[in-house]
Amino acid sequence: MRQIAVAALTTAMLFLAACATTPDSSAPAPVDTAKPPANVQTQPVKPVDVTGAPGGAAAALKDPKNILSKRSIYYDYDKFDVKDEYRALVEAHAKYLRENPSARMLIQGNTDERGSREYNVALGQRRSDGVKRMMTLLGARENQIESVSLGEEKPQAEGHNEAAWSKNRRSDILYSGEY
Amino acid sequence: MNAVAIIAQVENNRIRSLLPRRFAFLACLLLLVAPLARAQLSIEITGAGAQRIPIAVVSFPGEAALGASITQIVRADLERSGLFRGLEIPPLSPPPTESAKVNYAEWRSRLADALVLGSVAARADGRFEVRFKLFDTVKQQDLSGVAYTLSKEQARATAHRIADFVYEKLIGEKGVFSTRIAYVVKRGNRFELQIADADGLGEETALASFEPIISPVWSPDGKRLAYVSFEAKRPVVYVHSLLDGKRTVAANFRGSNSAPAWSPDGSKLAVCLSREGGSQIFTVNPDGSNVRRLTSSTAIDTEPRYSPDGQWIYFTSDRGGSPQIYRMPTSGGEPQRVTFEGSYNVSPRLSPDGKMLAYITRNDGKFQVALLDLANRQSQIITDSDRDESPSFSPNGRMILLATVTGGRGVLSAVSADGRFKQRLSAASGGDVREPAWGPFID
Numbered sequence: 287m288r289q290i291a292v293a294a295l296t297t298a299m300l301f302l303a304a305c306a307t308t309p310d311s312s313a314p315a316p317v318d319t320a321k322p323p324a325n326v327q328t329q330p331v332k333p334v335d336v337t338g339a340p341g342g343a344a345a346a347l348k349d350p351k352n353i354l355s356k357r358s359i360y361y362d363y364d365k366f367d368v369k370d371e372y373r374a375l376v377e378a379h380a381k382y383l384r385e386n387p388s389a390r391m392l393i394q395g396n397t398d399e400r401g402s403r404e405y406n407v408a409l410g411q412r413r414s415d416g417v418k419r420m421m422t423l424l425g426a427r428e429n430q431i432e433s434v435s436l437g438e439e440k441p442q443a444e445g446h447n448e449a450a451w452s453k454n455r456r457s458d459i460l461y462s463g464e465y
Numbered sequence: 466m467n468a469v470a471i472i473a474q475v476e477n478n479r480i481r482s483l484l485p486r487r488f489a490f491l492a493c494l495l496l497l498v499a500p501l502a503r504a505q506l507s508i509e510i511t512g513a514g515a516q517r518i519p520i521a522v523v524s525f526p527g528e529a530a531l532g533a534s535i536t537q538i539v540r541a542d543l544e545r546s547g548l549f550r551g552l553e554i555p556p557l558s559p560p561p562t563e564s565a566k567v568n569y570a571e572w573r574s575r576l577a578d579a580l581v582l583g584s585v586a587a588r589a590d591g592r593f594e595v596r597f598k599l600f601d602t603v604k605q606q607d608l609s610g611v612a613y614t615l616s617k618e619q620a621r622a623t624a625h626r627i628a629d630f631v632y633e634k635l636i637g638e639k640g641v642f643s644t645r646i647a648y649v650v651k652r653g654n655r656f657e658l659q660i661a662d663a664d665g666l667g668e669e670t671a672l673a674s675f676e677p678i679i680s681p682v683w684s685p686d687g688k689r690l691a692y693v694s695f696e697a698k699r700p701v702v703y704v705h706s707l708l709d710g711k712r713t714v715a716a717n718f719r720g721s722n723s724a725p726a727w728s729p730d731g732s733k734l735a736v737c738l739s740r741e742g743g744s745q746i747f748t749v750n751p752d753g754s755n756v757r758r759l760t761s762s763t764a765i766d767t768e769p770r771y772s773p774d775g776q777w778i779y780f781t782s783d784r785g786g787s788p789q790i791y792r793m794p795t796s797g798g799e800p801q802r803v804t805f806e807g808s809y810n811v812s813p814r815l816s817p818d819g820k821m822l823a824y825i826t827r828n829d830g831k832f833q834v835a836l837l838d839l840a841n842r843q844s845q846i847i848t849d850s851d852r853d854e855s856p857s858f859s860p861n862g863r864m865i866l867l868a869t870v871t872g873g874r875g876v877l878s879a880v881s882a883d884g885r886f887k888q889r890l891s892a893a894s895g896g897d898v899r900e901p902a903w904g905p906f907i908d
Contacts, residue, residue, distance in 0.1 A: 408744035434699035
């Protein structure tokens with residue numbers, strides 16, 4: 287299992303390293319891009335991870351192709367339940383926490399601007415608590431997750447209509463190093 | 466007998482905005498400096514009380530040396546209360562002072578029911594002496610006065626003291642012109658917690674941050690503010706000493722820490738914490754020690770406020786399905802529901818005499834200030850704006866300060882408890898003003 291993970295990781299790193307290789311400006315004529323060269327030579331790269339997450343697994347958190355890079359759950363007005371469309375997202379993050387016991391997560395609940403600021407802090411807390419509860423039921427450990435609320439104070443959209451409000455009723459997922 | 470009854474020393478407690486060492490690591494987030502951009506509030510009066518006392522406040526000879534016109538500030542203060550009408554008095558020759566013999570018939574013919582005369586004299590030590598007297602021209606009575614020694618910087622504070630004296634003599638309750646208000650100004654991504662005189666002037670910045678600041682509340686002695694700051698990326702309750710700028714953490718537990726309220730004796734804070742799951746009400750000492758849980762529900766319990774007699778804690782809870790106001794004994798115990806009309810009643814605030822409850826109610830999609838008479842259970846909506854928040858009683862219970870939105874901008878509004886008289890305070894230099902808290906009487 288561990289070997290497979292390491293192999294997968296190495297492949298991913300090679301892929302990333304290949305992507306990250308900048309073209310040499312002094313290089314001769316461009317190669318035919320339709321036909322990839324047979325032997326790809328890459329310098330080995332020693333990964334340095336300061337995200338706090340174990341190994342290089344944290345790379346997946348930032349990979350736009352990975353569901354783990356999706357970090358926001360949006361809600362209907364006055365609602366706190368995680369809609370079906372976000373279940374896969376919550377499951378993926380719960381799995382990540384399960385597989386990376388030293389990973390730590392902060393969930394910030396948010397509301398739209400309507401009503402009392404303090405009551406909205408409590409409503410946002412109910413949203414982040416709900417996500418935390420789901421993740422712990424899916425196997426994440428309680429001490430890996432802190433759920434907090436930003437109430438209506440940190441809107442994603444500044445408008446005063448439903449289009450803006452629907453972006454502001456959300457829970458945001460952050461990993462240590464990101465807050 | 467000396468015409469002037471009392472000699473008083475005007476104190477001017479300027480607040481200090483200093484960065485305490487233990488918070489130095491937050492220096493990148495917090496700009497605890499003297500105000501760079503002045504955020505003076507401008508005042509607009511949009512109504513008036515039914516009966517206003519016509520009063521003549523005659524310019525004090527010598528007041529020009531103070532730089533600020535004391536009599537102008539006194540006049541503005543009295544008018545802002547909604548209970549006085551300042552009379553225009555053309556320059557008199559010779560200009561009368563407090564020691565002049567008053568011709569009551571002449572002042573009656575100028576339609577004045579009350580008259581303030583005074584003078585300003587420079588002292589040898591570079592300070593000034595202001596003397597004034599108040600006269601009831603209807604009863605033809607000398608209502609006495611005060612003499613103050615002051616520095617030039619204390620002219621505004623002295624004017625507010627004079628207005629308080631006049632107000633108390635003629636209205637029969639304490640004036641609030643010398644009290645201060647706290648509020649938050651948001652300009653761009655910068656948040657400033659400011660302290661100003663009750664007229665919105667003389668503002669000073671107690672805290673500046675690039676993260677939100679909400680829910681400031683004054684300690685009963687007026688020397689400290691508790692508030693919620695998001696500078697740690699989550700809500701944390703701080704207690705901030707205004708004189709030396711020192712801050713202490715009152716509640717920084719796992720989860721959210723918010724909604725502070727002082728006990729009437731200043732020994733405790735009621736707060737809303739999520740550290741044990743959900744949002745529940747606890748008490749803590751202002752230094753963060755002695756945490757005690759008061760509510761135990763699966764609902765939201767937040768926005769605690771002590772009754773002035775310290776017997777009850779009023780709070781917002783959705784335990785009945787919608788947010789309503791409840792109260793429970795301070796020591797904990799079974800909560801009783803207080804509001805019943807409507808599906809959204811939040812932010813309870815007790816009047817200083819404990820007889821009235823101001824709160825925010827959602828009325829046909831509009832958030833407005835309602836006032837509930839706790840004895841007869843009658844409630845009425847006293848504002849006509851639609852995004853009201855954070856009501857705050859003046860310490861004499863006469864006015865309620867609140868945050869609202871007009872023309873897309875956050876402004877402060879003050880409404881008399883009878884709903885008749887309104888005024889608006891907005892930041893002259895732009896930005897949103899919100900989260901007002903009216904401070905206590907200071908002696």
